[in-house]
Amino acid sequence: MDLDAVFRARSVAVIGASAKRGxxxxxxxxxxxxxxxxxxxxxxxxxxxxxxxxxxxxIGDVDGEVDVAVxxxxxxxxxxxxxxxxxxGVKVAIVISGGFREIGGEGxxxxxxxxxxxxxxxxxxxxxxxxxxxxxxxxxxxxxxPTIRCGRPKNGHISFISQSGxxxxxxxxxxxxxxxxxxxxxxxxxxxxIDETDLIAFLREDDKTRVITMYIxxxxxxxxxxxxxxxxxxxxxIIAIKAGRxxxxxxxxxxxxxxxxxxxxxxNSAFKQAGVIRATNFQEMFDMAKALSSQPTPKGNxxxxxxxxxxxxxxxxxxxxxxxxxxxxxxDDVKHELKRHFPPYASVHNPIDLTGSVxxxxxxxxxxxxxxxxxxxxxxxxxxxxxxxxxxxxxxxVADYAREADKPVVCCLWGGRVAESMAKDLxxxxxxxxxxxxxxxxxxxxxYTYGRIRER
Amino acid sequence: MDLDAVFRARSVAVIGASAKRGxxxxxxxxxxxxxxxxxxxxxxxxxxxxxxxxxxxxIGDVDGEVDVAVxxxxxxxxxxxxxxxxxxGVKVAIVISGGFREIGGEGxxxxxxxxxxxxxxxxxxxxxxxxxxxxxxxxxxxxxxPTIRCGRPKNGHISFISQSGxxxxxxxxxxxxxxxxxxxxxxxxxxxxIDETDLIAFLREDDKTRVITMYIxxxxxxxxxxxxxxxxxxxxxIIAIKAGRxxxxxxxxxxxxxxxxxxxxxxNSAFKQAGVIRATNFQEMFDMAKALSSQPTPKGNxxxxxxxxxxxxxxxxxxxxxxxxxxxxxxDDVKHELKRHFPPYASVHNPIDLTGSVxxxxxxxxxxxxxxxxxxxxxxxxxxxxxxxxxxxxxxxVADYAREADKPVVCCLWGGRVAESMAKDLxxxxxxxxxxxxxxxxxxxxxYTYGRIRER
Numbered sequence: 026m027d028l029d030a031v032f033r034a035r036s037v038a039v040i041g042a043s044a045k046r047g048x049x050x051x052x053x054x055x056x057x058x059x060x061x062x063x064x065x066x067x068x069x070x071x072x073x074x075x076x077x078x079x080x081x082x083x084i085g086d087v088d089g090e091v092d093v094a095v096x097x098x099x100x101x102x103x104x105x106x107x108x109x110x111x112x113x114g115v116k117v118a119i120v121i122s123g124g125f126r127e128i129g130g131e132g133x134x135x136x137x138x139x140x141x142x143x144x145x146x147x148x149x150x151x152x153x154x155x156x157x158x159x160x161x162x163x164x165x166x167x168x169x170x171p172t173i174r175c176g177r178p179k180n181g182h183i184s185f186i187s188q189s190g191x192x193x194x195x196x197x198x199x200x201x202x203x204x205x206x207x208x209x210x211x212x213x214x215x216x217x218x219i220d221e222t223d224l225i226a227f228l229r230e231d232d233k234t235r236v237i238t239m240y241i242x243x244x245x246x247x248x249x250x251x252x253x254x255x256x257x258x259x260x261x262x263i264i265a266i267k268a269g270r271x272x273x274x275x276x277x278x279x280x281x282x283x284x285x286x287x288x289x290x291x292x293n294s295a296f297k298q299a300g301v302i303r304a305t306n307f308q309e310m311f312d313m314a315k316a317l318s319s320q321p322t323p324k325g326n327x328x329x330x331x332x333x334x335x336x337x338x339x340x341x342x343x344x345x346x347x348x349x350x351x352x353x354x355x356x357d358d359v360k361h362e363l364k365r366h367f368p369p370y371a372s373v374h375n376p377i378d379l380t381g382s383v384x385x386x387x388x389x390x391x392x393x394x395x396x397x398x399x400x401x402x403x404x405x406x407x408x409x410x411x412x413x414x415x416x417x418x419x420x421x422x423v424a425d426y427a428r429e430a431d432k433p434v435v436c437c438l439w440g441g442r443v444a445e446s447m448a449k450d451l452x453x454x455x456x457x458x459x460x461x462x463x464x465x466x467x468x469x470x471x472x473y474t475y476g477r478i479r480e481r
Numbered sequence: 482m483d484l485d486a487v488f489r490a491r492s493v494a495v496i497g498a499s500a501k502r503g504x505x506x507x508x509x510x511x512x513x514x515x516x517x518x519x520x521x522x523x524x525x526x527x528x529x530x531x532x533x534x535x536x537x538x539x540i541g542d543v544d545g546e547v548d549v550a551v552x553x554x555x556x557x558x559x560x561x562x563x564x565x566x567x568x569x570g571v572k573v574a575i576v577i578s579g580g581f582r583e584i585g586g587e588g589x590x591x592x593x594x595x596x597x598x599x600x601x602x603x604x605x606x607x608x609x610x611x612x613x614x615x616x617x618x619x620x621x622x623x624x625x626x627p628t629i630r631c632g633r634p635k636n637g638h639i640s641f642i643s644q645s646g647x648x649x650x651x652x653x654x655x656x657x658x659x660x661x662x663x664x665x666x667x668x669x670x671x672x673x674x675i676d677e678t679d680l681i682a683f684l685r686e687d688d689k690t691r692v693i694t695m696y697i698x699x700x701x702x703x704x705x706x707x708x709x710x711x712x713x714x715x716x717x718x719i720i721a722i723k724a725g726r727x728x729x730x731x732x733x734x735x736x737x738x739x740x741x742x743x744x745x746x747x748x749n750s751a752f753k754q755a756g757v758i759r760a761t762n763f764q765e766m767f768d769m770a771k772a773l774s775s776q777p778t779p780k781g782n783x784x785x786x787x788x789x790x791x792x793x794x795x796x797x798x799x800x801x802x803x804x805x806x807x808x809x810x811x812x813d814d815v816k817h818e819l820k821r822h823f824p825p826y827a828s829v830h831n832p833i834d835l836t837g838s839v840x841x842x843x844x845x846x847x848x849x850x851x852x853x854x855x856x857x858x859x860x861x862x863x864x865x866x867x868x869x870x871x872x873x874x875x876x877x878x879v880a881d882y883a884r885e886a887d888k889p890v891v892c893c894l895w896g897g898r899v900a901e902s903m904a905k906d907l908x909x910x911x912x913x914x915x916x917x918x919x920x921x922x923x924x925x926x927x928x929y930t931y932g933r934i935r936e937r
Contacts, residue, residue, distance in 0.1 A: 047869075128826065174867055176897050191790040191837060194867040195895040199916075202897025242792060268795035271802035277795045277832055306796065306917040307895075334647040336698060339724035339733045340762065346727035370584065376733055381647060411630055411650040413503075439651040439763075441632050441658025460655075461762040 027149045028219070028227040030116035031158060032209060034092040034165055035063040038084050038115070040106050041097035041122075042067030044075045049097050049121065049169040054078065057095075060164035060177070064089060084113050091115050095157065095167050100124030100135060103153065104142050111146020117219075118143065119167055120152035126215045127154050140217050155214025156190035159197060161207055162233050168212075170194055181206015182235035182318040183311070186224045190214060192240050196307055204449065205315060208233045222250045229257040235318040237263045238310050242278055251299045258300030262317045262475045264310050265301050267292050300478035302471060312457075312464050313471035319455045320433035322476030323402035326350045328469060330376035331391045332407035333383040333415070337439060337462065338376030341405055344466035350403075350473065352376065359395050366390045381412045385419040392426040396434075403433045403469050407462070410443040420447050424454035433472045437465035483605045484675070484683040486572035487614060488665060490548040490621055491519040494540050494571070496562050497553035497578075498523030500531045505553050505577065505625040510534065513551075516620035516633070520545060540569050547571050551613065551623050556580030556591060559609065560598050567602020573675075574599065575623050576608035582671045583610050596673050611670025612646035615653060617663055618689050624668075626650055637662015638691035638774040639767070642680045646670060648696050652763055660905065661771060664689045678706045685713040691774045693719045694766050698734055707755045714756030718773045718931045720766050721757050723748050756934035758927060768913075768920050769927035775911045776889035778932030779858035782806045784925060786832035787847045788863035789839040789871070793895060793918065794832030797861055800922035806859075806929065808832065815851050822846045837868045841875040848882040852890075859889045859925050863918070866899040876903050880910035889928045893921035 037057060043050030050067075054075050057065045066089075067075040070082040081087050084094060084106075094115045096106055100122050110118050125136040136153065143150045151157060157167030161180040168175055178200040185207065187193040193212035200207050209231070211224055221241060228234045237257065254263055269278040270289050296303050304310035328350050332338035342352045355363075355375050363373035367387065372378035377395060379387045388406065396404045406423055408415070427434035436451055436458040438444040448458040459465040493513055499506030506523075510531050513521045522545075523531040526538040537543050540550060540562070550571045552562055556578050566574055581592035592609065599606045607613060613623030617636040624631055634656040641663065643649040649668035656663050665687070667680055677697060684690045693713065710719055725734040726745045752759050760766035784806045788794035798808045811819075811831050819829040823843065828834035833851060835843045844862065852860045862879055864871070883890035892907055892914040894900040904914040915921040 170867055170869075174869070174899060189790065189792045191865050191867050192792050192895075195790070195865050198866070198897035198899070199895070200897070202901065240792065242795075266796075268792050268799060270799040273802050273808050274795050274799035277791075277798045277808075277830070305800075306919055308917045334645065334651070335733075336645045336648050336696065336724050339698075339730050340722075342733045343724060343726040343730035344761075346729045352729050352733075374733070409647050409651050410654070411626055411647050413626075413630070439648075439655070441654035441656070443630060443654065445658065461764045463762055 027117065028223065030092045031151070031165070032160060032163065032227070032231070034163060036066065036089055036091050037061060037063065037093045037095060037165065038066040038068050038087060038091045039095045039097070040068045040084060042069045042072070042075050042080060044072050051075070052169045052171060053095055053097060053167055056166040056168065060166050062164045066091060084109050084115070087113065092117070093165070094118045095121060097121040097169070100132070100153070104139055107139065107142050107148060108146065111148055115148055117149045117151065119155070119157040120150055121155060121157060121167065121169065123154040125153045125217070136215060136217050143218060150218035151211070152214040153217060156193050156212035159210040162209065168194060168197070174198070176201025178205060178207040181208055182233070183207055183238055183314045184209040184228050184231070184234040184236070185238045186211045186213065186221060187240040188213065188216065188242050189240055199307065200311065204452070205311060222253045225257050225263065226253050229260055235261060236314045237261060238314050239263065239265045241265055241267050242269070251295050254299035254301050258478050259481070262478070263301045264304050264313055265296060266304050266306065266310055300481065302474060309467060312459060312468050316433070316435055316457045316468035316472055317475055319457055320435065320472055321431060322472050322479065323433050324476070325402040326473050327353050327400060327402045329396055329401040329404045330407065331379070331388065331404065332376050333379045333381065333412055334407065334409040334439070335372070335378050337407040337409060337437070338378050341407055341437065341462040341466065342376055344462045348466055348470045350466065350470060353400060355395055356398070356400065359398055362394050363391065366394070382414070383412050384414045385416055385422050388419060389422045389426065392423070396426065396430065396432070401432065403472065405465050405469060406434060406436045407439065408436065408447065409439045410447070417447055417450065420450035420454065424451055424456050427456045428454070433469065435459065435465050435468050437462050483573065484679065486548045487607070487621070488616060488619065488683070488687070490619060492522065492545055492547050493517060493519065493549045493551060493621065494522040494524050494543060494547045495551045495553070496524045496540060498525045498528070498531050498536060500528050507531070508625045508627060509551055509553060509623055512622040512624065516622050518620045522547060540565050540571070543569065548573070549621070550574045551577060553577040553625070556588070556609070560595055563595065563598050563604060564602065567604050571604055573605045573607065575611070575613040576606055577611060577613060577623065577625065579610040581609045581673070592671060592673050599674060606674035607667070608670040609673060612649050612668035615666040618665065624650060624653070630654070632657025634661060634663040637664055638689070639663055639694060639770045640665040640684050640687070640690040640692070641694045642667045642669065642677060643696040644669065644672065644698050645696055655763065656767065660908070661767060678709045681713050681719065682709045685716055691717060692770045693717060694770050695719065695721045697721055697723050698725070707751050710755035710757050714934055715937070718934070719757045720760050720769055721752060722760050722762065722766055756937065758930060765923060768915060768924050772889070772891055772913045772924035772928050773931055775913055776891065776928055777887060778928050778935065779889050780932070781858040782929050783809050783856060783858045785852055785857040785860045786863065787835070787844065787860065788832050789835045789837065789868055790863065790865040790895070791828070791834050793863040793865060793893070794834050797863055797893060797918040797922065798832055800918045804922055804926045806922065806926060809856060811851055812854070812856065815854055818850050819847065822850070838870070839868050840870045841872055841878050844875060845878045845882065848879070852882065852886065857888065859928065861921050861925060862890060862892045863895065864892065864903065865895045866903070873899070873903055873906065876906035876910065880907055880912050883912045884910070889925065891915065891921050891924050893918050
């Protein structure tokens with residue numbers, strides 16, 4: 026597939042490379058040099074060398090093969106550059122340059138000509154007017170922003186595709202800050218050639234991607250998008266943010282992108298047909314994605330809630346019931362067994378309330394005894410850290426259970442510094458954690474919902 | 482008022498003080514010694530001295546006046562201790578000890594006797610079965626948890642009252658971690674005497690409290706609670722979390738507290754009558770509280786949205802419209818004026834989109850020109866930090882405007898480390914910030930809603 030050339034690239038040329046610190050052509054070369062695990066060819070007739078790399082006057086002068094060309098030259102010179110790339114045998118050009126359809130008028134015509142020229146040479150185009158690719162698997166990085174403005178997340182299993190370059194950068198920065206991993210991030214800009222439908226089709230087959238997340242303003246694909254998304258969600262989940270949910274929002278999209286957002290009802294129905302889960306903001310998107318990339322889907326919607334604070338248990342039950350998850354009463358034999366282990370003031374109903382006398386082991390016992398029965402499809406573990414007998418080893422107790430369990434486990438951790446420390450530990454062991462019951466429950470809901478989508 | 486004795490206490494006795502590291506009686510003495518700006522009298526016949534403080538055999542032996550007694554002795558000895566406190570002239574006893582109503586049976590009777598004894602001596606009781614008070618104004622701190630488990634937030638304007646001691650501790654820890662301030666935190670446990678109604682009445686008159694937040698499981702006050710809350714919300718906002726919103730949640734409350742949660746519909750109606758704003762979790766509660774404690778209420782629901790990323794603007798508009806806030810089109814003369822300052826590709830509609838070419842000053846211009854017109858009641862400022870010309874000085878631009886404005890300003894900051902850094906700066910200057918448009922909009926909604934409540 027054409028996109029293999031990008032995501033398995035062994036060599037990248039940067040056309041419009043620059044030795045001028047802080048310029049786009051400089052930052053791209055620097056980031057590639059620092060991160061890309063392949064050959065980097067700066068191209069610019071003005072320089073002999075950039076950052077210690079040999080610089081070529083034209084792409085035709087490069088002596089090796091070039092898989093990908095990153096083009097960052099003024100709009101009007103992009104087309105001749107693409108022709109040269111064609112003659113060189115480049116497979117994909119990532120056109121960073123702006124000044125095309127997004128400026129209207131002449132820009133629209135220029136973009137049409139760009140696509141025509143690329144087709145003639147069998148080159149696929151990402152962009153124009155985009156940030157391009159950040160790929161933690163190969164180190165390909167065409168985001169022309171320094172890491173102080175746009176952090177680079179570590180390797181992970183979630184890929185993100187975005188029409189908006191600004192959002193792609195903000196998301197990368199946020200995931201870095203949160204310590205979350207990412208697989209491939211693609212800002213595809215004007216989508217003159219490669220669009221969200223192509224990207225979804227690629228990511229479906231991509232074994233480095235477990236969950237596809239996307240930000241979409243307009244979908245040009247229509248029927249084709251729904252078909253590809255439908256095929257994809259049978260294999261892995263897609264979570265999408267579509268802005269413009271209200272009539273005022275839709276008119277704001279119009280003034281932002283110059284194109285109609287399309288009725289929100291049409292999008293909702295398309296997402297539903299295709300099995301795409303919709304998120305309202307990035308926090309919710311990555312809350313769900315982190316559960317979907319690390320936990321199995323539950324067989325049903327029956328949730329066990331464990332807590333060491335009664336109120337936390339009640340709030341979790343409320344959130345479950347309000348989102349369509351059930352918190353069933355436990356069978357008598359299970360309650361009887363739990364009673365053998367815990368003092369009389371602990372509650373052996375569901376939620377199981379281990380109270381302030383709790384120890385790390387009590388959580389382990391509750392998980393084993395009540396979590397493992399067939400009646401329970403998924404488990405939400407609440408931890409308040411005030412009980413004096415709890416230690417940070419609790420993370421291992423929960424993670425060890427989750428690792429062996431054939432059902433999902435998510436945690437809600439209440440508090441500040443201790444909670445944060447346990448969250449890091451649990452997440453590094455693949456157990457997703459959240460600071461509020463609503464967010465933990467939303468993650469469990471996403472697991473349940475995706476399980477049903479996949480079974481269609 | 483009786484509660485003045487607690488919140489303006491000049492002297493505290495700890496009955497059940499201990500020299501045993503880690504014990505409840507030790508931690509309380511240590512925290513008081515470290516923080517309380519008044520006299521501390523440890524009481525325990527077993528010791529001559531605790532942590533360098535003279536220890537008294539009985540409270541009657543203390544030579545000075547004692548405003549508050551903290552009682553942390555076994556349940557069955559609490560009543561004689563209260564009698565001694567009465568003879569000493571103590572005004573309020575904070576009974577930390579458990580083993581009363583919450584254990585049922587005999588404990589219920591013991592609690593009744595405790596209250597009777599206290600009435601006989603004119604002593605008011607906080608608790609039993611509580612954490613007591615953490616007061617950043619006087620340093621009174623009866624929370625028997627070390628700071629590693631339960632951080633102590635800095636001084637601020639938000640007070641929190643909670644039936645649940647575990648939640649009070651978790652909230653303190655979380656606010657500390659988030660760098661948010663707090664005024665007075667009260668865990669009132671079994672509410673044998675002083676209850677949420679008394680506390681609200683006190684906090685209404687308290688000039689150290691701008692916003693009252695509360696976690697409530699059951700309200701014994703009924704009519705009286707509604708009346709006091711109604712009087713209070715004319716003066717300052719109350720935000721409440723009431724767990725048990727669903728039928729399964731209500732049955733979980735029953736097994737947690739042994740008392741009926743009361744129909745959620747009844748609570749909702751009581752809150753509505755009283756003008757209490759309801760939150761679903763602590764994150765939402767403090768999101769709203771931080772806006773209400775720092776920003777004026779808007780005169781109406783017409784919001785200006787400023788952004789440097791089109792998608793962020795659209796998502797903010799969506800969130801506004803979905804919560805009942807309006808994002809009106811700007812008048813032609815204002816758009817005309819904005820056009821004079823910004824390039825043609827910036828959008829001068831509402832949301833104003835300053836695009837990736839934005840500078841710090843552009844935000845200032847948009848705020849002055851469009852924010853200051855009568856048509857606009859409140860302003861939500863979105864910042865994505867990727868545009869290269871933005872600097873951290875933007876925080877001053879926004880904060881300077883907000884300080885002079887007679888309308889509320891809240892910010893949504895997109896991204897990771899830079900966003901966090903600007904958030905700290907803005908919040909230290911009194912401008913509340915949020916990481917998602919929904920949370921920023923919810924804060925603005927709370928300001929609008931409280932404005933209407935106060936005007937009743």
